[in-house]
Amino acid sequence: MSHYSEVAIELTDEGCLVAALTRLGFKGKVEVHGEAQALYGYQGDLRPQKAHIIIRRQHVGPAANDLGFERQADGKYRGWVSDYDQTYNKYNDAWMGKLKQAYGVEKGRAEARKKGYRVSEQKLEDGRIRLVLRR
Amino acid sequence: MSAEIVLEFWEDGQVNLEGKGFKGQACFKEMQFLKDALGVETFFTRKQEFYQAEVRKDGKVRAK
Numbered sequence: 001m002s003h004y005s006e007v008a009i010e011l012t013d014e015g016c017l018v019a020a021l022t023r024l025g026f027k028g029k030v031e032v033h034g035e036a037q038a039l040y041g042y043q044g045d046l047r048p049q050k051a052h053i054i055i056r057r058q059h060v061g062p063a064a065n066d067l068g069f070e071r072q073a074d075g076k077y078r079g080w081v082s083d084y085d086q087t088y089n090k091y092n093d094a095w096m097g098k099l100k101q102a103y104g105v106e107k108g109r110a111e112a113r114k115k116g117y118r119v120s121e122q123k124l125e126d127g128r129i130r131l132v133l134r135r
Numbered sequence: 136m137s138a139e140i141v142l143e144f145w146e147d148g149q150v151n152l153e154g155k156g157f158k159g160q161a162c163f164k165e166m167q168f169l170k171d172a173l174g175v176e177t178f179f180t181r182k183q184e185f186y187q188a189e190v191r192k193d194g195k196v197r198a199k
Contacts, residue, residue, distance in 0.1 A: 003153070003154040003157065003162035003163060003166060003179065003180075003181060004151070004152070004153050004154075004179060004180050005151070005152045005153075005166065005170060005176055005178065005179040006149060006150070006151055006152075006176070006177050006178040006179070007149070007150050007152060007169075007170055007173045007174045007175060007176050007177065008148065008149060008174050008175050008177050009144075009148045009149070009150055009173050009174040010173070010174035010175060013172075094146070094147075096148070097145075097146050097147040097148045098146050099148075100147075100148030101144045101145065101146050101147075101148060104142075104144045104148070104150050104173055104174075105144050107172055107173055108142050108144075108150075108169060108172075108173065111168060111169060111172040112140075112169070115168060117140070124143075127145070127146045128143050128144060128145055128146070129143070129144045130141065130142065130143050130144075131141070131142040131144070132139055132140075132141050132142075133139060133140040133141075133142070134137065134138075134139045135137075135138075
């Protein structure tokens with residue numbers, strides 16, 4: 001071993017974010033928009049937030065609100081999750097951590113392949129996901 | 136041992152990156168694209184092999 005780093009994952013890649021949401025069970029339920037679109041609440045009420053990547057409330061959970069990710073001026077995505085869904089539908093910090101984990105795996109795989117690496121993936125018992133990159 | 140990069144993604148959104156089998160600064164060069172793509176580096180440390188000299192293809196030893 002010659003070098004060891006820790007990195008805090010940031011959401012910046014649209015395709016990898018959609019792939020990460022798919023990993024977490026939203027296959028075929030993710031909307032992607034070039035322009036940010038309105039989010040709606042559980043009663044169909046218009047919410048003040050907009051997002052480029054959206055999971056509509058019927059896919060989120062009971063009495064849920066739309067869940068969205070808005071691309072900021074700096075290229076990073078900001079998640080919009082209502083207080084209700086964080087508390088009662090479990091889209092809380094722990095879920096966001098798992099989303100970042102899934103995103104990181106997708107982004108790591110994609111970038112490694114661009115550089116010509118072969119990639120193997122392994123899920124560990126403690127929840128970690130390991131990628132090994134070799135040429 | 137052939138060089139490889141190991142990434143371990145935690146459920147809290149952190150990732151550990153480890154270069155194995157690299158000599159010297161080749162490790163930095165090989166892993167930088169991953170750091171740039173994934174987010175913000177919060178910690179790093181050099182290991183013993185980082186301080187080993189690189190032997191170039193022409194046989195010359197490159198000082199660290």
